Amino acid sequence: MAMILNEEQQLLKESAEGFFNEKAPISQLRQLRDDKDETGYSKQLWTEMSEMGFAGLLIDEDHGGTGFGVMGAGIVAEAMGRTLSASPYFASSIVGASLIKAAGNDTQKSTLLPAIAAGETIVTLAVDETSTHNPERTSVKATSAEGGYVLNGMKTFVPEGHVADQIIVLARTSGDAGGANGLSLFLVDRRAAGVIADRTVMSDSRNWAKITLEGVKVSAENLLGEEGAAMKALGPVLDKANIILASELLGIAQECLDRTVAYLQERKQFGVLIGSFQGLQHRAAQLFSEIEVTRSAVMKAQQMAEMGGDVSWFASLAKAKASKTAELATNEAIQMHGGIGMTDEFDIGFFIKRARVAQTLYGGFNYHADRFARTSGY
């Protein structure tokens, strides 16, 4: 596959950028934050996104989606990174949809996928239990009970956790924390008895929650995939999710560079535009280079994911590289803006706050650099 966007992808990119610029610029996120909005995203926006087909990019046409694949989903995520648009896109249309596609049976697919694509149902994943990503450390317990299971324990860092309709919970049906075997996935209704969703306000002003499960009864039909073999489905879905996060981080980094360069072209000190100082020019040029190199790693991973097969090496490469570059870009952006970059009134500070959260979700640089090394055989 040539490493360029085809015509269809180019069109998608343009329409996504235009769409988010117009419908969900940073001012919308600022407003949601300042209003302490309960829902944490604009329902109107989400409806329009679904009408545009964005909610069903990873869902095939038979299930009501647009079937654009990981490249398309990444292109849209990148555009959202540029405007920091808040929506259940990542949690539901990427992670939720992929997991149901990978592990779900026909009934689960035919009921949930069209509803996700239409933006009517929000499905999210609850995986981590501690402050660092490690699915295998799962200790939430699912005990067999009449006609199903009973779930107990707590999950943290769940995207859209307090607004989701369905939460896919990774729980242990056997074995001890630390082992990859004995983990299973369950579809849990957020409104079911014993499910407590505590919204967690985080630096990025987006939706996060801690989910406490107190004797939650789940029927056998709501087991997602094979009992005890969750990682078989979850591993590749987390790879995809990380590729999409890397795409968003790429958008964030690119936007930081573009805004910073624009500032260097207009701010004057010492009687000249500060963009004429070589000290700043070289930093901007280095950042440009890092972003271009990151773009290649991300695009490669998107393409490999689209072709199928094990993409853990590519996914970890992309996430590690994008995390490092987003860190650089957001730091450099503030520094090169001087004092004004530190003010809340100015938008540039929103990027660093989102970037670090997106970097951390499902493993940051260290996690993925280490995984990259292990999948390379050392």
Next chain:
Amino acid sequence: MSDLEAFRSETRAWLEENCPATMRSGVGESLTSGEGDICWGGRKFQFKSEDQKLWLERMGSRGWTVPTWPTEYGGGGLSKDEAKILQEELRRIKAKPALVSFGIWMLGPALLKFGTHEQKLEHLPKIARGEIRWCQGYSEPNAGSDLASLATKAEDKGDHYIVNGQKVWTSYADQADWIFCLVRTNPDDKHNGISFVLFDMESEGVSTKPIQLISGYSPFCETFFDNVTVSKTNLVGEENKGWTIAKYLLTHERTGISDMGMPAPLNSLAVEKLGTVDGELEDKMLHHQIAEHEIDAASFVFTMERAKDEAKAGGDMGAFSSMLKGYGTEINKARHELIVKVNGSDAFEWEGQFSNNGEIARSWLRTKANSIEGGTTEVQLNIIAKRILDLPA
């Protein structure tokens, strides 16, 4: 079967038959750049083996040393897609390049764009077949990064010029047959007073003096011109318009310098040298440094691939080549620092059989020039800032 698939199977069969076994050991697999193995061609070139000579003759006669050049100029006349397939097939059998030269890599593209039909007919086929080896006469003692301040003078004598002056850092000047050279034809206009000329290094008045590098290699020279006659038929493009050609050629040079192919994985070199404890390198810091480096290196390899695909789709490389050059050469330097770390004290052996005459140390030191030759990293960053980011002067 599509035309491209047919092309692939024909190519595969031809290579199977024509690429000698000893030419398949594959560069890029050894620790170091193995410059000693390269076939540079030219009148003075001493082939390392019969196979090396045969491989060049066979590839040269098909024009596959320069697959996309037109056949009338000695090229293979392949489309970009076919050339990519040829590349893939060559890589598949780990074939060594039949010919590497400044002619292929730098002068050829410039002549194709700016040369006359006669100039192309005269020079390109000889480049393709490896008969003439070229060197690059750009830098001077007082014109390095600020190349356009060059002073080597070409005086107009009607149908020819008389050239006087000095070049420096002229790579392989003592082994080259011809030189492409920047000369001053108008002293009053810095950029619009430069011309691009070609001449034989055996011309009367040309002399070279080798300079030794910190690596102990002596690949480049001071080059002196004392009343050298250069026919005007060897002026490329218009008089005083050589700067445009010079810059165009530099974008090819820079893309070429940054292209290190898919280098051998550092981790396997490290595991081979040091072994593992519980399946991991004992030196945890080295393990981390290698992982971090390999992430950057792989991302860069994909960037070269993307740049080629974009060029193939009709995009103009332009200043993007500065990004590739700056980033790629810094990566290569970092890589050799790691190779040295992996090899510990063995890395610094300078002589003797055990170290193949200090190959690791010498290659490591040689890479320090990567970020200087073809324009320094700082100059590349300046170009990105001005030409791509449009920052004020």
